[in-house]
Amino acid sequence: MRETAAIALARTVATLSRRLGRGGRTLPGVIVGKIAPNLPRKLAGQLPGGCILVTGTNGKTTTTKLLVAALRRSGESVLTNDSGANLRSGVVSALLSAADLRGRIRATVGVFEVDEASLRLVAPELRPRHIVVLNLFRDQLDRYGEVDTTAALLAEGIAATDARLYLNADDARVASLAAAASGPDRVSYFGVEQLPDRLTDARSAVDSDRCPSCGERLRFDRIFYSHLGHYSCPNGDFDRPRPDVTVTDVVHADLDGTEFTVSAGGVRRQVRCGLSGTYNLYNALAAVSVAAGLGVDPAVTAEAVRTTEAAFGRVEKTEVQGRTLWLLLIKNPAGFAQVLDTFLIGRTQPQVMIAVNDLPADGRDVSWLWDVPLEALSASRPEVVTAGTRAAEMALRLHYAGTEAAVASSVDDGISRLLEGLPPGGDGYILPTYTAMLQVRRALRGRQEAA
Amino acid sequence: MIKTLRVAHLYPRDLNVYGDLGNVITLAKRLEWRGFRAEILPVEPGHFFDFSSVDLVFGGGGQNSAQAVNADDLLARGDELRKISADGVPMLLICGSYQLFGREFVDADGRRYPGLGIFRSSTTAGRHRMIGNIVVDSPFGQLVGFENHSGRTVLEEGQQALGTVRQGFGNNGGTGDEGAVVGNTIGTYLHGPALPKNPGLADHLLLCALHRRYGIEELEPLDDDLALRAATVAAARPQGRQTSLRPRRRRLHHLATALRRH
Numbered sequence: 001m002r003e004t005a006a007i008a009l010a011r012t013v014a015t016l017s018r019r020l021g022r023g024g025r026t027l028p029g030v031i032v033g034k035i036a037p038n039l040p041r042k043l044a045g046q047l048p049g050g051c052i053l054v055t056g057t058n059g060k061t062t063t064t065k066l067l068v069a070a071l072r073r074s075g076e077s078v079l080t081n082d083s084g085a086n087l088r089s090g091v092v093s094a095l096l097s098a099a100d101l102r103g104r105i106r107a108t109v110g111v112f113e114v115d116e117a118s119l120r121l122v123a124p125e126l127r128p129r130h131i132v133v134l135n136l137f138r139d140q141l142d143r144y145g146e147v148d149t150t151a152a153l154l155a156e157g158i159a160a161t162d163a164r165l166y167l168n169a170d171d172a173r174v175a176s177l178a179a180a181a182s183g184p185d186r187v188s189y190f191g192v193e194q195l196p197d198r199l200t201d202a203r204s205a206v207d208s209d210r211c212p213s214c215g216e217r218l219r220f221d222r223i224f225y226s227h228l229g230h231y232s233c234p235n236g237d238f239d240r241p242r243p244d245v246t247v248t249d250v251v252h253a254d255l256d257g258t259e260f261t262v263s264a265g266g267v268r269r270q271v272r273c274g275l276s277g278t279y280n281l282y283n284a285l286a287a288v289s290v291a292a293g294l295g296v297d298p299a300v301t302a303e304a305v306r307t308t309e310a311a312f313g314r315v316e317k318t319e320v321q322g323r324t325l326w327l328l329l330i331k332n333p334a335g336f337a338q339v340l341d342t343f344l345i346g347r348t349q350p351q352v353m354i355a356v357n358d359l360p361a362d363g364r365d366v367s368w369l370w371d372v373p374l375e376a377l378s379a380s381r382p383e384v385v386t387a388g389t390r391a392a393e394m395a396l397r398l399h400y401a402g403t404e405a406a407v408a409s410s411v412d413d414g415i416s417r418l419l420e421g422l423p424p425g426g427d428g429y430i431l432p433t434y435t436a437m438l439q440v441r442r443a444l445r446g447r448q449e450a451a
Numbered sequence: 452m453i454k455t456l457r458v459a460h461l462y463p464r465d466l467n468v469y470g471d472l473g474n475v476i477t478l479a480k481r482l483e484w485r486g487f488r489a490e491i492l493p494v495e496p497g498h499f500f501d502f503s504s505v506d507l508v509f510g511g512g513g514q515n516s517a518q519a520v521n522a523d524d525l526l527a528r529g530d531e532l533r534k535i536s537a538d539g540v541p542m543l544l545i546c547g548s549y550q551l552f553g554r555e556f557v558d559a560d561g562r563r564y565p566g567l568g569i570f571r572s573s574t575t576a577g578r579h580r581m582i583g584n585i586v587v588d589s590p591f592g593q594l595v596g597f598e599n600h601s602g603r604t605v606l607e608e609g610q611q612a613l614g615t616v617r618q619g620f621g622n623n624g625g626t627g628d629e630g631a632v633v634g635n636t637i638g639t640y641l642h643g644p645a646l647p648k649n650p651g652l653a654d655h656l657l658l659c660a661l662h663r664r665y666g667i668e669e670l671e672p673l674d675d676d677l678a679l680r681a682a683t684v685a686a687a688r689p690q691g692r693q694t695s696l697r698p699r700r701r702r703l704h705h706l707a708t709a710l711r712r713h
Contacts, residue, residue, distance in 0.1 A: 072621055102506070138468070138469060146468070146514040147514065209464065210520075211463075215520055217464070220663065325514055358688060363582070364583065364597075364688070364689065365469065365581075365582075365597045365599065365643075366597075367469045367470030367597055367642065367644055368469055368643075369470070370470035370471075370472055370473030370476065370643065370644040370647070371467075371469070371470055371472055371473075377465030389684070389688070390681075390684065390685075392677060392680040392681040392683075392684050393648070393681040393684065395677055395681075396648070396677045396678055396680075397473075397647070397683045399677055400473075400476050400477060400647060401476075407677075407680070430620050432462050
């Protein structure tokens with residue numbers, strides 16, 4: 001009775017909230033948490049295929065999307081939080097939206113992206129059968145504290161379940177989370193064996209380059225990006241685990257995507273991913289790895305990866321007034337560096353708008369902009385306009401990196417200036433933080449409707 | 452021959468938690484724009500380093516784990532650092548480095564770590580984390596930055612602060628002072644990129660160093676309009692909040708220890 005009331009109330013709230021333009025993606029979850037705290041567990045328990053949780057600093061949304069596509073293609077009815085609401089309330093709201101008034105769910109499997117700090121709240125409730133950890137980078141220190149703390153939060157969430165873990169072998173701190181698994185046979189690793197030289201980052205490892213066991217500086221044979229690569233502890237205390245699913249050969253990579261060979265259980269398969277950048281290569285690899293673990297036909301997975309488009313704001317292409325605008329979300333130094341490497345560096349005079357907000361969802365602290373290797377960008381002689389609450393700070397960072405940017409008075413003004421500089425048929429690049437991306441999308445929608 | 456300053460960067464790979472590199476970039480660029488050059492010399496744990504010919508020292512903040520690794524190494528270099536600090540070599544120490552340049556640091560479990568004792572200060576890990584935009588009145592102008600620390604630093608009688616907190620928490624959230632100054636050695640909780648938005652402070656450090664090395668009395672002014680705009684915006688953004696971490700922290704500490712043992 002209580003649960004029926006909770007579901008009815010949550011639905012009403014979701015509808016109202018959507019009508020008011022608030023999205024309705026988290027409030028129902030908050031309400032149910034108060035009046036029927038056991039409901040999420042009951043709902044999740046009905047899924048015959050159980051739940052899969054995807055977490056880590058970068059790539060949660062994209063990996064979730066790829067995995068959902070693979071499962072749907074293989075005939076599953078998948079429940080997911082594809083709008084990116086990845087705190088506990090967002091996951092619970094997604095579960096509620098699929099339940100009927102008697103609390104029954106028709107879906108067969110749940111795939112949810114979960115914020116790093118929320119895993120410890122969500123995991124005990126949903127009792128996932130599988131957990132994927134993608135990577136750990138410095139991100140929003142004002143919210144999470146240190147990367148060490150984030151790793152411990154993830155370990156707490158993992159230890160509360162007996163899920164199978166899918167861990168990135170190339171990230172030492174992620175690989176070390178195997179210690180929190182319920183058993184050694186419940187861990188699978190994915191990793192990259194080889195990338196073309198031009199995609200192998202020559203810069204030294206940053207963020208997380210110490211042995212998770214003894215604290216000694218790790219030795220790197222290869223670095224693919226940030227601190228992801230092939231490492232070993234000089235004291236022999238922690239070596240890169242041998243991955244079960246690997247990328248062995250990248251034959252092609254450009255702005256339209258990447259083509260690579262995945263090797264799993266001795267079987268090699270060529271996969272094409274429509275999303276560019278090394279970071280998306282890792283996302284695709286993670287999704288392929290989990291799909292393999294779930295028994296999805298590899299051909300079906302490969303087809304899903306080939307045809308899936310980028311998630312909300314991550315490498316999104318929009319046509320506006322005969323110009324192509326690329327929306328490339330920036331959230332932290334590692335992700336920003338990947339966007340630069342993939343889209344801007346090496347291009348002649350790229351036209352760019354960088355929109356930096358410091359609202360809670362972006363992180364109040366914009367210090368991280370100083371960790372982004374923007375110096376490399378100046379050789380491309382970009383034309384940059386900055387926008388957002390911290391437009392001046394971003395312009396100051398660029399000034400010190402050798403690029404003079406114009407400071408726009410608003411996100412809308414920034415878009416106008418970007419479009420003015422673009423010839424018909426030209427490409428413009430918009431790099432927004434999370435809330436700035438929402439503003440950009442609203443502004444672009446307005447222009448498309450007006451046109 | 453381009454006039455060059457030798458800048459020692461303490462443990463750049465470990466004490467670089469969030470934007471600390473911005474300070475080194477700022478020092479180097481402001482020299483370059485005036486026709487000088489910076490030679491950035493990393494100080495790594497266990498490696499030989501001769502501080503006697505250094506013109507400026509910078510140290511950033513680190514994760515607790517990294518701080519412990521480097522504290523011993525820093526202590527071993529104590530005599531050299533105390534000597535050059537007393538000789539007037541300008542230094543900027545932020546967050547973790549600032550704490551280690553004081554007399555001692557007491558962690559959440561009550562363990563005491565001795566520091567260099569250059570600042571007459573001591574730091575205790577508090578039960579709250581002090582986080583947010585901060586504005587400080589100082590002899591180098593109004594300083595604007597972001598703080599994020601659980602350490603509460605208390606200055607001893609006679610230890611001069613860097614400035615007075617106008618908005619935010621500062622050394623301990625109670626006494627209203629922020630940072631510490633001994634001669635040309637400056638410590639502060641304005642974490643990460645303290646210098647880009649505070650060019651007056653950057654130029655003070657540079658002029659001290661250029662004066663010692665080359666007898667230069669005055670710096671050519673730069674166009675700092677953008678820095679001023681960025682600082683004005685930051686000063687107007689929402690200010691600090693305290694986040695309680697204690698109960699969760701203890702559990703996390705046990706988990707982190709358990710993980711390390713595996």
